[in-house]
Amino acid sequence: MSAAWTVCRKELLDNARDRRTLFSAFVFGPLLGPVLFAVLINVMVAQTVSTAESPIEVPIVGSELAPNLVEHLEARGIEVAPDHGLEKFADAADAVQNGRHDAVLLIDPDYAERFSAGETARVTLVYDRSNTRAGSRVQRIRGAVSSYAQQLGTLKLIARGVDPDVLSTVMLDELDVSTAAGRSVVLLGMLTYFLLLATLVGGFYLAIDSTAGERERRSLEPLLTTPVERSSLLLGKMAATTIYMLLALALTLVGFVVTLGYVSLEPLGMSSGFGPGAALAAFAVLVPFAPLGAALMTLVASFTKSYKEAQTYLTLVLLVPTLPLVFATMLNVKPTGALMWIPSLRQHLLVTALVRQDPIPFAYVAQSATATLAAAAVLGFVAMRLYERERVLG
Amino acid sequence: MIEVFSVAKRFGDVRALDGVSFTAADGRITGLLGPNGAGKSTCLRILSTVLRPDRGSARIGGVDVVAEPLRARRLMGVLPHGSGLYPHLTARENIEYYGRLHGLRERALATRVDALLARLNLGAIADRKAKGFSQGERTKVALARALVHEPRHLLLDEPTSGLDVMAARELREWLRSLRDDGCCVLLSSHVMQEVEALVDDLVIIAGGRIAASGTPAELAVRYPERSLEDIFVSAVEAAAR
Numbered sequence: 001m002s003a004a005w006t007v008c009r010k011e012l013l014d015n016a017r018d019r020r021t022l023f024s025a026f027v028f029g030p031l032l033g034p035v036l037f038a039v040l041i042n043v044m045v046a047q048t049v050s051t052a053e054s055p056i057e058v059p060i061v062g063s064e065l066a067p068n069l070v071e072h073l074e075a076r077g078i079e080v081a082p083d084h085g086l087e088k089f090a091d092a093a094d095a096v097q098n099g100r101h102d103a104v105l106l107i108d109p110d111y112a113e114r115f116s117a118g119e120t121a122r123v124t125l126v127y128d129r130s131n132t133r134a135g136s137r138v139q140r141i142r143g144a145v146s147s148y149a150q151q152l153g154t155l156k157l158i159a160r161g162v163d164p165d166v167l168s169t170v171m172l173d174e175l176d177v178s179t180a181a182g183r184s185v186v187l188l189g190m191l192t193y194f195l196l197l198a199t200l201v202g203g204f205y206l207a208i209d210s211t212a213g214e215r216e217r218r219s220l221e222p223l224l225t226t227p228v229e230r231s232s233l234l235l236g237k238m239a240a241t242t243i244y245m246l247l248a249l250a251l252t253l254v255g256f257v258v259t260l261g262y263v264s265l266e267p268l269g270m271s272s273g274f275g276p277g278a279a280l281a282a283f284a285v286l287v288p289f290a291p292l293g294a295a296l297m298t299l300v301a302s303f304t305k306s307y308k309e310a311q312t313y314l315t316l317v318l319l320v321p322t323l324p325l326v327f328a329t330m331l332n333v334k335p336t337g338a339l340m341w342i343p344s345l346r347q348h349l350l351v352t353a354l355v356r357q358d359p360i361p362f363a364y365v366a367q368s369a370t371a372t373l374a375a376a377a378v379l380g381f382v383a384m385r386l387y388e389r390e391r392v393l394g
Numbered sequence: 395m396i397e398v399f400s401v402a403k404r405f406g407d408v409r410a411l412d413g414v415s416f417t418a419a420d421g422r423i424t425g426l427l428g429p430n431g432a433g434k435s436t437c438l439r440i441l442s443t444v445l446r447p448d449r450g451s452a453r454i455g456g457v458d459v460v461a462e463p464l465r466a467r468r469l470m471g472v473l474p475h476g477s478g479l480y481p482h483l484t485a486r487e488n489i490e491y492y493g494r495l496h497g498l499r500e501r502a503l504a505t506r507v508d509a510l511l512a513r514l515n516l517g518a519i520a521d522r523k524a525k526g527f528s529q530g531e532r533t534k535v536a537l538a539r540a541l542v543h544e545p546r547h548l549l550l551d552e553p554t555s556g557l558d559v560m561a562a563r564e565l566r567e568w569l570r571s572l573r574d575d576g577c578c579v580l581l582s583s584h585v586m587q588e589v590e591a592l593v594d595d596l597v598i599i600a601g602g603r604i605a606a607s608g609t610p611a612e613l614a615v616r617y618p619e620r621s622l623e624d625i626f627v628s629a630v631e632a633a634a635r
Contacts, residue, residue, distance in 0.1 A: 013484055218475070219479065393444065393445075
């Protein structure tokens with residue numbers, strides 16, 4: 001045991017002197033998530049807020065033909081863009097297609113005539129569905145035009161002595177029961193992804209350096225002539241990897257607490273619920289993931305023939321734990337006992353529940369930790385068996 | 395004393411060692427001489443317990459390397475081919491690491507490391523990182539590391555390869571002084587002249603078999619009027635046939 005501790009201490013010191021290892025483990029990994037997250041949220045907030053409330057300018061061809069409609073639109077913050085220079089449908093389609101305008105409203109040339117004749121007057125909205133940025137604008141224009149049409153229709157019915165209510169046979173009431181914290185989950189669901197990634201990146205270079213690197217530098221052979229069981233050597237290496245991973249995880253959590261403290265989610269009608277308390281709880285939930293990741297990376301790196309090869313394979317390993325997360329987010333999975341057996345998914349579900357401020361059954365946490373640590377032990381054992389083989393010398 | 399009894403080892407279809415037996419006595423430097431690919435490194439790796447023999451056995455100071463590898467490792471120091479130092483660690487840290495793995499207590503370790511650094515004239519580079527060391531410096535630090543637990547047996551794989559004349563000379567003097575202390579020194583080499591200048595006993599290995607063995611004087615009697623190099627060449631050619 002003391003030999004394993006000696007190995008662990010040496011790996012910690014050795015790797016602490018490698019600038020690349022330090023940078024990727026404790027700067028790049030922990031900063032990437034929180035910064036990317038802050039930027040993403042800011043962009044989303046800015047977009048949602050601006051398109052929901054601020055006035056927009058839309059080119060309206062033939063606006064002089066429908067002054068009342070234009071007035072109705074302007075009252076809803078949709079203003080006629082001045083000097084748009086568009087005259088026909090072809091111009092409008094062209095302008096939207098090459099992105100000069102998000103949407104163009106065309107008033108039919110015989111709009112006024114048909115309108116006064118009491119016939120259906122035609123208005124055309126030109127837009128590009130693949131332009132996601134324009135989506136909310138199109139929505140607003142569509143809503144404003146149809147509310148104008150409905151208003152006029154109601155007036156017409158009243159003028160003919162018909163109760164407008166005959167048109168509304170069924171009324172749909174919508175009630176959104178999501179909590180403020182619950183709504184932010186879509187965003188904060190990505191949180192676990194960044195946390196797991198940063199944790200793995202934290203041990204990435206140490207796992208490679210202490211196995212494939214050790215062999216490539218020819219320091220493995222003399223190490224194997226010291227009176228220490230190979231399993232103890234490997235245990236020390238995996239312990240060092242685990243410590244780096246936990247450090248990286250802690251730094252990342254601090255990063256998230258800081259950035260989420262600066263980013264205001266209130267305009268989105270969300271509360272982040274990610275303070276120091278939640279960060280500590282998330283750390284506790286994620287701790288068992290570190291030895292599992294360390295055992296997995298050490299095992300894979302031990303199989304490889306060189307440092308470069310180890311880097312290639314471990315990059316793939318970085319993707320593995322994210323796969324269950326992708327499915328979970330797509331299918332909106334909630335924690336159940338059975339899912340607590342799936343590595344990385346259980347951490348995701350628990351952290352997400354933490355952020356949602358949902359109650360978490362202690363049994364789930366215990367089950368998750370036990371299963372994760374058991375998987376780590378199995379992988380660690382396989383890695384140790386691998387080191388007993390002669391081929392480990394390469 | 396190092397004893398090797400009809401050791402055989404194959405890698406796939408390659409027969410690296412095919413029944414090798416020899417002994418290396420205490421207080422003597424024994425040279426394992428042979429062309430590249432003769433099986434010298436494989437033999438040393440089996441003795442250092444990194445590889446296991448397919449057949450045969452070997453003992454270091456009476457301890458069987460297959461049955462009790464951990465005990466055998468305590469009795470020997472190993473200088474592998476290429477120093478295998480950690481570039482980010484200083485000379486002192488490299489040596490201390492192995493001392494701790496050998497179970498030395500911190501106080502005894504510090505005394506021992508200081509003594510080794512002084513004896514090998516490494517004081518000037520003791521606290522510099524191994525990254526910038528010359529080949530000679532690296533070999534010396536690796537030697538100090540192999541000696542940190544005061545082993546009575548020393549295995550060296552091509553110790554002088556890559557060293558300049560002065561460094562090689564210094565190393566030879568080192569090995570002689572260890573021998574004079576009563577150590578059993580076993581080294582491999584493919585350089586005839588170097589072996590001739592250094593060893594007390596010779597084991598010529600070729601094609602995984604022992605081609606000839608004895609002191610240089612005995613070999614000279616057995617093959618009269620021929621230089622050691624001629625003996626080496628004819629022994630190797632005989633083995634190849």
